[in-house]
Amino acid sequence: MKGFIATATAATIATLLCACTPSDPPVVTLRPVNTVELHYDNVRDANRYFATVASRYAVDQAFRVGGKVLERRIDVGQSVKAGDVLARLDDVDYRLAEEAARKRLDAAQARARQAKSDWQRLQALKRDGSVSASAEEQAHSKLLTARAAAEAEARQLELARNQVHYTVLRAPISGVVTSLRFESGQVVAAGQPVIVIANEGEPEIIVDVPENHLEAFKNARYKASLASAPDEVFDVVLRELSAQAAEQTRTYRARLKPAVPRPLPLGATATLVTERTSEDVTAAVLPAAAITQSEGQPAVWVVKADASESSGTVELSQVVVHGYRSNEVLVSGPPAGTLVVTAGVQKMAPGLRVALPGAAKSFNVSAEVAQ
Structure with a gap:
């Protein structure tokens, strides 16, 4: 009985001694982060x-007269030279108008010749007193009127000829056809752009x-x-x-x-x-995802590295934003060389321990304190 009690007592003491033995230090997992180092330079606004x-x-081409398109000689992408024929209109009506203008000119010229002959006869009769001076003046006035009418008809004929020429559209410059807005058989108005x-x-x-x-x-x-x-x-x-x-x-x-x-x-x-x-302003370039807010002002999470440079703690630092470039932002504030967290800023908290790129993702708390 005494031996059993002694054995139990020894077992109890051994158990208590084991309970007092220090356990292994806990292992804490660090949050890995991506960082960039701030480098300042003159701001370049891009x-x-x-x-x-x-x-x-680029010239918009149009017919100077209206009509039905009889022929189109070019296509989009085709190169042309100055003077090349691009298209033609049906010119039958314009040629008829030219012929009519020619006939009117012939009639006006005939009247002018008759008026001249009448005036010359009255001049001869005036010298021998057969007609009055007023009659001779009237004949001269008719001559001037007939000559003016003949000149006007000559201008009308010239206009009719021009309209016949305008039914042919020619390239004013050398280049490439970039646009067509008409087809053969289409009726176009004068001045309507049809070719570029x-x-x-x-x-x-x-x-x-x-x-x-x-x-x-x-x-x-x-x-x-x-x-x-x-x-x-x-x-x-x-x-x-x-x-x-x-x-x-x-x-x-x-x-x-x-x-x-x-x-x-x-x-x-x-x-x-x-x-x-800008020579007056210096700034560093950061990814836009690195920007967060602190008390309503733009800020970034900066990393204060430990002595081992493999881990560190994060804290907020306010910055001044100078501008944005697509997915980048120009900032100033923290000193050059500061490590800034560039991703996952919404998961950061003041004092959070993080693992720097290339460092171990976990560390021994006791060992860290001992160092």
């Missing part, structure tokens, strides 16, 4: 605009600028690229900026030409990038 390629010289001819030799970049970007746009540097070749960036210079906003869009149209002449496909989609450097 904007991107959707643009198109167009010819500097563009000069391929002088392409331009056309962009519409919002009013709030206007001043910055005027003093910027310009670069452009085509949607078909986004990696081929080329310099352009501002040639023309509209002085008045468009009524519907309230934007100002700008025309820019390549700094070095180069061929560009007309109608192509382009991207125009404007850059302006």
Whole structure:
């Protein structure tokens, strides 16, 4: 019995001793974060605009008289030279009008010749007193009237001839046909635009600028690229900026030409990038996702690294926002070299321990304190 009690007592003491033995320190999992290091530089205000390629010289062609289209000789995309025949109208009515004008001119000229002959006879009769001076003056007046009528009919004939010529539409410049708005057999009105001819030799970049970007746009540097070749960036210079906003869009149209002449496909989609450097303001570029708020002001989560530089704690730091660029934001405030959290800012909390990129994702609390 005594031996059993002694054994039980020893077991109890051993159990109590085991309970007092320190356990292994707990393992805490750190939240991994993506960070960037702040680097300050002069602010470059950059904007991107959707643009198109167009010819500097694009001419709307129209018949100077109306009528039925008898023939069309060109198609969209076809190159033409100055003087080439583009289309013809039915000219039967205009030729009839020309013939009628010629007949009227012949009649007017005959009346003028008769009036001249009558005046010459009256002049001879006036010298021997057979007719009065007033009769001779009336004959002279009729002659002048007949001559004026003949000249007017001559002008009418010339006008009729011109209208016959106007039934043939010719290219005023060399270029490429970019638009057709009529077909053979269609009746068109005088002055109705039917063909657009563009000069391929002088392409331009056309962009519409919002009013709030206007001043910055005027003093910027310009670069452009085509949607078909986004990696081929080329310099352009501002040639023309509209002085008045468009009524519907309230934007100002700008025309820019390549700094070095180069061929560009007309109608192509382009991207125009404007850059302006401010020497007075320095800022750092951060992803827009890094911005949060602190007391209603823009802020970022900054990481204070531990001595091991593998982990650290986060805290809020207010910043000044200088502008936005697509998915980026220009800020200033924290000193250069500060590590800023760039993703998952909504899950951050003051004092939260995080693992820096490339560091272990968990650490031993006791070991961290001992260090």
